[in-house]
Structure formats: structure tokens, C-alpha cells
Amino acid sequence: MDLLDKLAILTDAAKYDAACTSSGVRRGFQPGKIGNTSSSIAGCCHSFSSDGRCITLLKVLMTNSCVYDCKYCVNRRSNETRRAVFTPKELADLTIGFYRRNYIEGLFLSSGVLRNPDYTTEQMIRCLRILRHDYAFNGYIHAKAIPGTAPELVYQLGLLADRLSVNIELPSEAGLQTLAPDKNKTAILRPMTQIRDQVVQSKAELVKYKHAPSFAPAGQSTQLIVGATGDSDRHILHLTQSLYQRYHLKRVFYSAYVPVVENALLPSLDTKPPLLREHRLYQADWLLRFYGFRAEELLTEAQPDFNPFIDPKCNWAICHLEQFPVEIMRADYEMLLRVPGIGPLSARRIVSARRMTRLSYEDLKKMGVVLKRAQFFITCGGKVRSGLRFSPSTLVSQLESIERGELPEPGPVQLSLFDNAG
Numbered sequence: 001m002d003l004l005d006k007l008a009i010l011t012d013a014a015k016y017d018a019a020c021t022s023s024g025v026r027r028g029f030q031p032g033k034i035g036n037t038s039s040s041i042a043g044c045c046h047s048f049s050s051d052g053r054c055i056t057l058l059k060v061l062m063t064n065s066c067v068y069d070c071k072y073c074v075n076r077r078s079n080e081t082r083r084a085v086f087t088p089k090e091l092a093d094l095t096i097g098f099y100r101r102n103y104i105e106g107l108f109l110s111s112g113v114l115r116n117p118d119y120t121t122e123q124m125i126r127c128l129r130i131l132r133h134d135y136a137f138n139g140y141i142h143a144k145a146i147p148g149t150a151p152e153l154v155y156q157l158g159l160l161a162d163r164l165s166v167n168i169e170l171p172s173e174a175g176l177q178t179l180a181p182d183k184n185k186t187a188i189l190r191p192m193t194q195i196r197d198q199v200v201q202s203k204a205e206l207v208k209y210k211h212a213p214s215f216a217p218a219g220q221s222t223q224l225i226v227g228a229t230g231d232s233d234r235h236i237l238h239l240t241q242s243l244y245q246r247y248h249l250k251r252v253f254y255s256a257y258v259p260v261v262e263n264a265l266l267p268s269l270d271t272k273p274p275l276l277r278e279h280r281l282y283q284a285d286w287l288l289r290f291y292g293f294r295a296e297e298l299l300t301e302a303q304p305d306f307n308p309f310i311d312p313k314c315n316w317a318i319c320h321l322e323q324f325p326v327e328i329m330r331a332d333y334e335m336l337l338r339v340p341g342i343g344p345l346s347a348r349r350i351v352s353a354r355r356m357t358r359l360s361y362e363d364l365k366k367m368g369v370v371l372k373r374a375q376f377f378i379t380c381g382g383k384v385r386s387g388l389r390f391s392p393s394t395l396v397s398q399l400e401s402i403e404r405g406e407l408p409e410p411g412p413v414q415l416s417l418f419d420n421a422g
């Protein structure tokens with residue numbers, strides 16, 4: 001099999017992995033080395049897209065051969081598919097060749113389990129050593145740590161990569177047992193604990209010793225599959241919250257399950273991937289990380305899943321109307337952040353600008369407040385936005401219309417939601 005065939009097979013097999021961004025690390029040009037990493041591209045997703053948009057990471061598997069048999073995966077051992085394996089040198093040559101041609105800015109390297117986790121990781125380490133040491137490649141590398149790999153090998157991998165990730169994939173232990181019987185919770189959490197501790201240790205050593213080895217400076221991430229099992233959004237969000245707290249993850253990625261195999265335990269092949277659900281989870285994840293929300297505030301036992309037609313912040317606000325309207329001239333920063341349509345930047349601008357002047361709705365617009373959402377939940381100088389018509393019974397449908405990009409229908413009851421709102 002020639003190299004291009006291998007590349008076609010192993011990039012295609014990597015497309016189900018969502019967990020790749022090159023955010024979180026800045027490393028400038030260094031004399032004698034090739035490439036750099038830039039934190040200015042934080043949050044960009046780097047992958048091949050079907051419409052041909054530019055990708056910046058070569059996202060590829062070392063091999064799609066796998067001794068495991070995860071039922072949801074195209075690479076599982078019982079699936080009949082073309083298999084390929086890169087040698088470490090082949091993959092290193094391809095990566096540096098693509099880099100020199102300006103096709104990519106870095107490498108996202110994952111793998112099926114060839115023979116066993118240790119052997120596979122050794123192959124990945126060899127490839128990364130050639131890149132880093134022989135070719136002096138200084139660009140971004142994101143590598144997968146395979147559950148079950150010996151700690152010493154995880155350490156070696158972390159010395160070569162900017163970011164490591166251990167994919168949890170299935171959000172519950174029951175899901176793992178039924179759909180990925182070769183994996184278990186302990187084997188997944190052990191390397192996550194090790195990576196967390198060694199990142200902290202490495203940062204502390206770098207403060208003391210300038211030339212101390214740097215271990216996974218961009219931290220670790222993971223991926224959860226959404227929709228392959230019956231786990232609710234609430235369950236997934238609680239898991240996410242605990243991963244951020246306990247393992248200091250930089251990102252949790254959500255991947256809508258794409259049915260690729262017929263199996264009674266999985267959604268049927270004609271099930272559409274739950275992309276909107278995935279999107280709502282990303283929005284909720286954002287609320288946990290940057291808006292001070294807790295998982296238990298966003299979803300409850302009575303409402304375990306997000307309304308797909310309204311973003312999670314609007315959903316929360318609708319369920320807590322007693323906390324609104326928020327007066328823009330007086331509300332503290334934390335409360336401003338809870339208003340739909342107001343983000344951290346616009347909240348900071350409001351807090352700073354209102355010290356100098358009385359703000360108007362026009363001013364809020366200029367500060368980046370998304371008024372079409374915020375207008376329902378704020379007063380500005382004691383006044384509701386002029387011309388605003390809505391009532392509790394029409395609010396949900398109005399917000400849903402806004403979400404669909406339609407103009408909100410005027411509600412049948414032309415009332416203000418807030419009787420005392422001026």
C-alpha cells in the first residue's frame with residue numbers, strides 16, 4: 001500500500017474525533033527550529049471540512065487497526081474495513097512535508113490500539129521524537145493518550161506534545177460496559193490524573209528552572225459522544241463540571257453520535273446525528289467556564305435535557321423570571337453575565353461605562369449587547385425598551401423565533417412581563 005492510500009484511510013478514520021483545537025499555547029520562533037504555535041488561533045477547529053475550508057492540523061491516526069471492539073466505532077476489530085499503519089518515520093515525514101508546504105500548522109495524532117496500548121504509544125512517541133528532535137519541529141502537536149498505557153510512556157508522550165487528551169467517549173460506566181467492553185473507568189481516569197499532576201509539576205519546575213522539561217503545556221482535553229447512549233444532558237453536564245474541577249481539563253468536546261454500524265444497542269443507521277443537542281451542550285459548557293453557572297442550575301431532575309430550540313442561558317432565564325428584569329445601571333457584574341445577550345466583554349464594558357454616564361439602549365447595542373435577546377430581561381435607566389411587547393406566555397415562542405432567525409411574532413397579549421418596570 002502506498003503512502004497516499006495510507007493517508008486517505010487514516011485521515012478518514014480520524015474524522016470522528018472532535019477533540020482538536022490548538023488553543024492554549026504560545027511558542028514563538030526559535031533559531032534552528034521549524035514552526036511555532038500561536039495562542040491567537042485559540043478556539044479554531046483544525047480539521048478537513050467537506051467544503052474545502054483550510055485546515056491547520058493534520059488530523060490522522062497512527063493506525064486504524066484496533067484490538068478493541070467498541071461497538072460504536074468504525075475501527076473496531078470486528079468491522080470489515082481497509083486497515084493501514086504508518087511507520088513512525090512515514091508519518092513524521094508527511095507532517096514535516098505538509099508543514100513546509102504550508103498545508104498545516106501542526107499535528108493531531110490519535111490511534112487505534114495496535115497490539116496493546118503500550119506498543120501503540122511507543123509508535124506515537126517514535127514519530128513525535130523524529131519530528132521534534134530530528135526535524136526540529138516546533139509546531140503544535142496534540143496527541144491521544146490511550147487508556148491503559150504505562151505511566152512512563154504517558155510521561156514521554158507529554159514531553160513531546162503540547163496537549164494530551166484521553167477520550168472518555170461514553171458518559172456513563174454502564175455505557176462503557178455495554179458498548180466498549182475493553183475499556184473501563186479506572187483505565188481512563190488514571191492517565192487523566194497523571195496528566196493533571198504532571199502539568200502542575202512541570203509548570204512549577206519551569207518557574208524555578210528555565211530549562212526544565214515542559215510537559216503538555218496546553219493541558220489536557222477529552223471527548224464525550226452524545227446520543228449513542230440514553231444519558232441525559234444533565235448527566236453529561238454534571239460529568240463535564242466534575243472533569244473541569246477534578247482534572248483541570250482545558251476543554252471537553254462533544255461529538256454528536258454518527259451511526260456507522262447496525263447494532264441493537266445503538267441508534268439505527270437512519271438516525272440523524274444530534275447536532276443541535278451537541279450545540280446546546282457546547283453553549284452550556286461555555287456557561288460553566290465563563291459565566292459562573294453551575295450544572296445544577298441549568299438542568300434539573302424535572303428538566304434533564306435542554307430545550308433544543310432555545311439556548312441554555314435563555315432557558316435558565318425563562319425558568320428564573322423572578323430574578324428579572326435586571327437594571328443595567330445597578331446590577332453587579334455577575335448578574336449582568338446572567339442576562340441573555342450579555343457576554344463577559346459587554347458586561348465589563350457596561351460596568352466601566354456606567355460610572356461615567358447614563359446608558360441608553362443604543363449605547364448597549366454599541367457595546368456588543370445582543371439586544372434582541374437581552375431586551376426581554378433588562379431595564380435601562382428604569383425603562384423597558386420602547387416598543388417591546390411580550391408576556392410570559394409569548395416569551396418562549398418569541399425567543400424560539402429569534403433563535404430561528406425569524407422576527408418575533410407579536411404576542412396576542414400586549415403586556416409587559418414586568419409590571420414594575422417603568
Ligand code: SF4
Binds near residue numbers: 068070074
Ligand atoms: S479503542 Fe475503541 S474507539 Fe478507539 S479505535 Fe479502538 S475500537 Fe475505536
